[in-house]
Every structure is written in C-alpha cells, then in structure tokens.
Amino acid sequence: MKVKGPLVNSYWSAVLLVICALVPFLGLSSALEPMLPVLGRGVHLSSQALSLTLGMANAAYALGTVLAVQLAVHYPQRRLLVIYAGMFTIGSLLSATAFTPGLFIAGHVIQGLFTSMMLIGAAPALVLGWPSKRLPTTAMVMNLGIFGAVAAGPLFGGLEANVGAWRPMFWIVCGIGGLAFLLTLLTFTDTPAQDADAPRDWWAIVLAGLGCAAAFFGASELETHRMLSLVAFAPLLSGALLLSVLIVYQVSARDPLMPMAQLLTTFCVPAVGIAVAAGASAIPLIELAETAFMHRVSPAHLGVLLTPFLGGALFTALLFGALIRTRFIPLLAWSGLLAVAGGAAVLTGVSDGPQSLVLIGSGLIGLGVGSSVAPALFTVGFTLNAGQLPRVFAMLELLRGAAAFAAGPIILHLATTVGGSPAAGLQTAVWVCFAIVCVGSLLSLYVFILGRGRLQKPDISRWEEAGEPAWYSPPLAAGIRSGATRPAAPDSSNGHPLLDPVSREAARVEAYARAVRLSRGEE
Amino acid sequence: MRARFTCNFVVLLLGAGLLVALFAFAEPTAGWIALGAGSAAVVMALYSFAAADQGVYQRLADGLICALGAWAIVAARVMNYRGTWLLFGAGAGLAALGAIGLLVRELNLARGLQVGGSRLGLDEFGRLSAVQRDAEARR
Numbered sequence: 247m248k249v250k251g252p253l254v255n256s257y258w259s260a261v262l263l264v265i266c267a268l269v270p271f272l273g274l275s276s277a278l279e280p281m282l283p284v285l286g287r288g289v290h291l292s293s294q295a296l297s298l299t300l301g302m303a304n305a306a307y308a309l310g311t312v313l314a315v316q317l318a319v320h321y322p323q324r325r326l327l328v329i330y331a332g333m334f335t336i337g338s339l340l341s342a343t344a345f346t347p348g349l350f351i352a353g354h355v356i357q358g359l360f361t362s363m364m365l366i367g368a369a370p371a372l373v374l375g376w377p378s379k380r381l382p383t384t385a386m387v388m389n390l391g392i393f394g395a396v397a398a399g400p401l402f403g404g405l406e407a408n409v410g411a412w413r414p415m416f417w418i419v420c421g422i423g424g425l426a427f428l429l430t431l432l433t434f435t436d437t438p439a440q441d442a443d444a445p446r447d448w449w450a451i452v453l454a455g456l457g458c459a460a461a462f463f464g465a466s467e468l469e470t471h472r473m474l475s476l477v478a479f480a481p482l483l484s485g486a487l488l489l490s491v492l493i494v495y496q497v498s499a500r501d502p503l504m505p506m507a508q509l510l511t512t513f514c515v516p517a518v519g520i521a522v523a524a525g526a527s528a529i530p531l532i533e534l535a536e537t538a539f540m541h542r543v544s545p546a547h548l549g550v551l552l553t554p555f556l557g558g559a560l561f562t563a564l565l566f567g568a569l570i571r572t573r574f575i576p577l578l579a580w581s582g583l584l585a586v587a588g589g590a591a592v593l594t595g596v597s598d599g600p601q602s603l604v605l606i607g608s609g610l611i612g613l614g615v616g617s618s619v620a621p622a623l624f625t626v627g628f629t630l631n632a633g634q635l636p637r638v639f640a641m642l643e644l645l646r647g648a649a650a651f652a653a654g655p656i657i658l659h660l661a662t663t664v665g666g667s668p669a670a671g672l673q674t675a676v677w678v679c680f681a682i683v684c685v686g687s688l689l690s691l692y693v694f695i696l697g698r699g700r701l702q703k704p705d706i707s708r709w710e711e712a713g714e715p716a717w718y719s720p721p722l723a724a725g726i727r728s729g730a731t732r733p734a735a736p737d738s739s740n741g742h743p744l745l746d747p748v749s750r751e752a753a754r755v756e757a758y759a760r761a762v763r764l765s766r767g768e769e
Numbered sequence: 770m771r772a773r774f775t776c777n778f779v780v781l782l783l784g785a786g787l788l789v790a791l792f793a794f795a796e797p798t799a800g801w802i803a804l805g806a807g808s809a810a811v812v813m814a815l816y817s818f819a820a821a822d823q824g825v826y827q828r829l830a831d832g833l834i835c836a837l838g839a840w841a842i843v844a845a846r847v848m849n850y851r852g853t854w855l856l857f858g859a860g861a862g863l864a865a866l867g868a869i870g871l872l873v874r875e876l877n878l879a880r881g882l883q884v885g886g887s888r889l890g891l892d893e894f895g896r897l898s899a900v901q902r903d904a905e906a907r908r
Contacts (some may be wrong), residue, residue, distance in 0.1 A: 695819050726821055761901040 251434040257393035263625035266426035267364035268391035270419040276399030280407040280545040289350040301466030304651035310362030311640035312454040327367040331427040334360040340422035372637040386567035389620035397559035404549020447503040453492035461485025468659035478622040502714040504641040513719035514698025515692030517625040521687025524648030530657040558612020573701040582617030583687035590680035597669035629717035698725035781867025787860030807841030826882035
C-alpha cells in the first residue's frame with residue numbers, strides 16, 4: 247500500500263514546507279554578521295575559526311545542490327526529503343545546544359548542506375506539482391524563500407546581538423527545522439527514483455566538493471591573512487579553477503548531471519550572469535554598510551536601518567508574482583541589477599555619511615536582488631524542459647552561492663587593506679561592488695543583443711503540461727554567426743512571435759541572385 | 770551606412786582627434802578627452818561586433834579597438850602620472866586601426882560582391898543593381 251500523508255493535497259502545506267526549508271539557514275547566513283562577537287564568545291571560537299566555520303557551512307550549501315540532484319536520480323525524492331529535513335533538524339539541535347566548538351561547527355555545516363538539499367528536493371515539486379494558476383503564488387514564495395530570508399537576517403541578527411545572546415535564534419531555527427520535518431511527513435507521497443540505473447557522475451561531485459571547499463577555505467582565511475599569502479590565495483585560485491573545470495566538464499559530458507550545455511543560449515547565459523553578479527555584490531554591500539556603522543550605532547539600531555532591505559524584497563516578491571506570466575521576467579531580472587548599482591552608488595558615501603544613506607541604499611539593494619535572483623532562475627527554468635528544473639536550480643544555486651558567499655570575505659578584506667584609511671578602504675570596496683554589478687549588467691545585455699533575443703510571453707501551460715520549454719531561446723551569438731540567418735523557432739506555429747525567416751543580409755543576397763537570373767533572362 | 774564603415778570611420782576620427790587634443794590642450798583636459806574618446810571607441814567596437822556578417826578581419830579589429838579604448842581610459846585616469854605618451858600610443862593605435870579597417874573594406878569591395886557561389890565585379894554589381902531597379906519599377 248502506498249503511504250500518503252494527510253496533507254498531501256494541501257498546497258499551502260507544500261508552501262509552508264518550502265519556506266521552512268529555505269528560510270532558517272539563508273536567514274542565518276546574513277543574520278550572523280552582527281552577532282559574530284557574541285557568538286565567538288559563546289562557542290569559544292576565535293574570529294578566524296568562526297569565519298572558517300561559516301565558510302565551510304556555505305561551501306556545504308553550494309555542494310548540497312549537486313549532491314541532491316545526484317541522489318534524486320537514484321533514490322525516491324520524497325523519502326530523501328524526509329531524511330534531509332531530519333538531518334537539518336539534528337544539525338540545528340547540535341548548533342543550538344553546542345557546548346563545545348566542535349559541536350557548533352558540525353551542526354552549522356550540516357545546516358548548510360541539508361538546506362540546499364531541501365531546496366532541490368522541495369522547491370521544484372512546488373513549482374511543477376500544482377496547477378499553473380498557482381504559479382504566481384509559488385513564484386512569490388520562492389522569491390521570499392530564497393531572498394526574503396536573507397533580507398530579514400540583518401534585522402533579526404541586530405536585535406539578537408543587542409541583547410547579547412545567540413542561542414535563542416538557533417533554537418528558533420531548530421524549531422522551524424522541526425516544523426519542516428513534520429511537514430515532510432504530513433505531505434508525504436512516495437515517488438519513484440528518476441532513473442535508478444543511470445550512471446553516477448562522481449567527477450561532478452568531487453569537483454564541486456573540492457572546488458567549493460577550497461574556494462571557501464581561501465576566502466575564510468582572509469580574516470587573518472593577506473590576499474597573496476599562500477594559505478589564502480592558493481586555495482582561492484584552485485577552488486576557482488576546480489569550479490571552472492566542473493563547468494567545462496559538464497558542458498562537454500555526454501550525460502551531464504547539470505545541463506550546462508543546454509544553458510549556452512541567449513536567455514540563459516545573461517540570466518546566470520545576472521544572478522551571479524547580484525549575489526556577488528549585494529550581500530557584500532550590506533556587510534560593508536554593517537561594517538561602516540558597527541561602531542557608530544547599536545546592533546539593533548543598525549538592524550532597523552537595514553529594514554528597507556527586507557521591504558524591497560517583499561515588494562519585489564509581489565511584483566514577481568504579478569509579472570510571472572508576462573514577457574517581462576528577463577527585463578525584471580536585468581532591471582534588478584540597475585537597482586543594485588543605484589544602491590551601491592548611494593552606499594559609496596556610507597563610511598562617513600548620514601544614516602539615511604543606509605536606509606536608501608539598502609532599500610535599493612533589496613529591490614535589486616529581489617528582482618534579480620528568482621526571476622533569473624525562472625528565466626533559465628522556462629528555457630529548458632520542466633523536468634530539468636531541479637538540475638537548473640542546482641546549477642544556478644551552486645554558481646550563485648559560490649559567488650555570493652565567497653565574494654563577501656574577499657570584498658571585506660579589500661575594505662580593510664586598501665586606501666589610506668578605513669573610510670577610504672570601505673569606499674573603494676563599495677566601488678568594486680558597483681563595478682561588479684555594472685559589468686554584469688552590461689555583459690548580460692550585450693549577450694542578449696548578440697543573440698538577437700526578444701522578450702516573449704512564456705507558454706506556462708505548455709511548459710507544465712507537456713514539459714516543453716516555455717519560450718524559445720536562440721543559440722549564443724546567433725545574430726553574428728557568419729552566414730547566419732535569423733534563427734527560426736523550432737515550430738513557428740507554436741505561438742512564439744519568432745521570427746522573420748531570413749536576415750536582412752540574406753534578403754539582400756537573394757535580391758542580387760534574382761537580379762543575376764533576370765539579367766540572364768532566366769526569369 | 771553599414772556598421773563596419775561607421776565603426777572604422779568614427780574610430781579613425783577619434784584616434785586622430787585624440788592625437789591632436791594631446792598637443793592642443795593641457796594635460797588634465799587632454800586626459801578627460803582621452804577618457805571620452807576611449808569610451809566612444811569601446812562603444813563603437815561593441816556596436817560593430819554585434820552586427821552580422823562583418824568578416825574575420827573586422828571581428829579581430831573590433832576586439833583590438835575595444836582593448837585600445839579600454840587602455841585609453843586606464844591610461845587617462847589611472848596612469849596619468851606617466852605623461853601623455855601612453856595616451857599618444859592609444860590614439861595612434863585607434864587611428865591606425867580605423868584607417869586599416871577602411872582600407873580593408875575598400876579592398877574587399879574592389880574584389881566584388883559574393884553572391885552564392887560566384888563573385889560579382891564592381892561593374893557587374895552596378896549593372897545588376899540597375900537591372901534590379903528596373904525590375905522593381907516594372908513590378
């Protein structure tokens with residue numbers, strides 16, 4: 247007999263499960279910054295050891311996405327989800343009760359690992375398992391789950407740090423994890439493995455594991471080492487190289503774990519670039535703002551100053567839900583980078599400027615990241631078959647997580663080492679973030695132009711029901727390939743407004759060929 | 770006007786203009802002019818690169834123009850303590866690339882137009898254009 251939970255048909259239970267799965271660790275990742283001194287004293291960890299712990303937890307988060315995709319191929323997804331939620335709760339329990347540093351380190355790394363595994367296990371099922379009329383709500387939930395929690399972190403972290411305690415927050419996380427575990431049981435319905443006989447892609451897992459561990463180790467060591475010191479630079483460089491090798495390997499593999507080769511299209515490459523640029527700049531910008539005001543105001547006051555960050559995230563979640571059925575999703579993602587760039591420009595004066603700069607800057611960054619990450623994720627998802635969604639989530643979260651969590655320590659290190667004064671260093675670091683966003687937005691726009699991309703309304707019912715792409719994404723640089731005619735859609739009767747059958751250049755050549763025939767009297 | 774001609778012509782003007790400005794204006798002013806010229810060269814290269822059927826030479830030249838434009842910006846704002854000779858090199862390079870690009874384009878045109886498997890000479894090209902115009906007028 248097939249076992250089913252009592253809430254298996256409840257959409258809102260599935261929504262709550264995704265929120266409970268994503269919010270705790272992602273919220274913690276941004277909440278811990280103001281709590282670090284209190285936390286370090288509480289678990290008897292030096293600032294370097296604490297930095298390394300957080301780095302390894304983030305590395306585990308990035309690795310977990312790849313691991314979860316591989317496991318989902320060979321084992322029943324819903325059973326795995328129960329295990330993931332259970333393990334997350336155990337990890338949270340270890341962190342909250344930690345009476346030795348080792349317990350805290352192990353617990354926090356487990357939290358990171360199983361959060362991303364729950365993301366891969368629960369989020370695609372929420373998107374694909376319910377009728378398409380639910381998609382706007384699902385989009386809002388996904389946006390809030392991925393980014394809303396990160397945006398709420400500084401506020402709650404500041405309030406917690408103000409009272410000088412750290413365990414209550416970890417107990418709350420533990421409680422939410424327990425709720426997620428309960429919901430996995432209540433909404434349980436057994437599903438078969440995708441393909442139990444499929445080969446295992448050990449190389450992808452090894453490369454992702456070593457790459458993430460090395461990169462985050464190197465980034466964490468910047469807390470007490472110079473950038474070019476062997477212990478920081480060598481792991482950073484080798485981590486970046488290993489992740490690059492992973493991408494090349496997945497592009498060239500015959501049966502890849504993540505569909506990298508399919509992502510080399512005009513819609514996907516800019517979307518991935520947008521998500522990575524937004525992640526790599528937004529979180530460091532907020533941390534720089536926190537650093538600038540750390541000694542000027544209380545943690546709670548600082549948390550309140552960063553409230554617009556959360557407000558921006560909530561607003562863009564609603565906006566994303568409203569726009570998900572329209573052609574404007576890629577535009578929303580790209581415009582988010584402009585908002586982040588605006589926020590960065592405002593924050594350049596934060597080192598000696600008024601508090602209002604933090605209010606305005608964090609609001610703009612909240613609007614920007616909320617507009618960028620989840621819309622970029624869905625832009626990529628709509629380009630591929632619906633069944634590929636877990637792999638798309640895995641690939642994008644791996645790259646975004648690696649960029650966002652590793653960029654933070656590097657940029658903070660830059661702020662403390664360049665310039666003649668701390669204020670000058672902070673300003674330079676903010677300008678670096680500004681440059682990352684500008685380069686990301688210009689490159690993504692240019693790739694879109696080179697491919698002659700056009701905004702299209704996604705055919706969501708076709709994507710969900712037939713499993714086919716919701717829109718057509720031209721190959722990379724389709725517009726400049728030699729002798730290329732404008733790329734035709736696979737099926738011009740499918741409702742996609744693509745495209746003229748031939749380019750202007752081809753029409754010109756055809757006209758002169760006709761002139762040749764005319765002159766010979768052949769017409 | 771085709772993107773290829775526009776790009777080469779504008780880059781030639783930018784490079785030549787920058788060379789003149791370096792000797793006509795004081796160093797700070799010339800630096801800002803170099804910044805503008807470098808930015809414009811980058812934009813022109815990106816515009817030309819995004820156009821279809823530009824040919825191998827122009828694709829390579831677009832990359833070089835973009836790099837020289839970026840170099841002009843860096844030399845103007847970051848390495849300005851080294852005097853004007855870095856900017857002179859950028860300006861001369863841009864002017865040379867623009868001029869060579871125009872020359873290559875003219876040579877290609879002189880070789881005629883490729884239509885399918887055959888190449889039309891300039892005279893043939895003109896005659897066919899007239900035939901085509903007549904056919905259009907009769908239609």
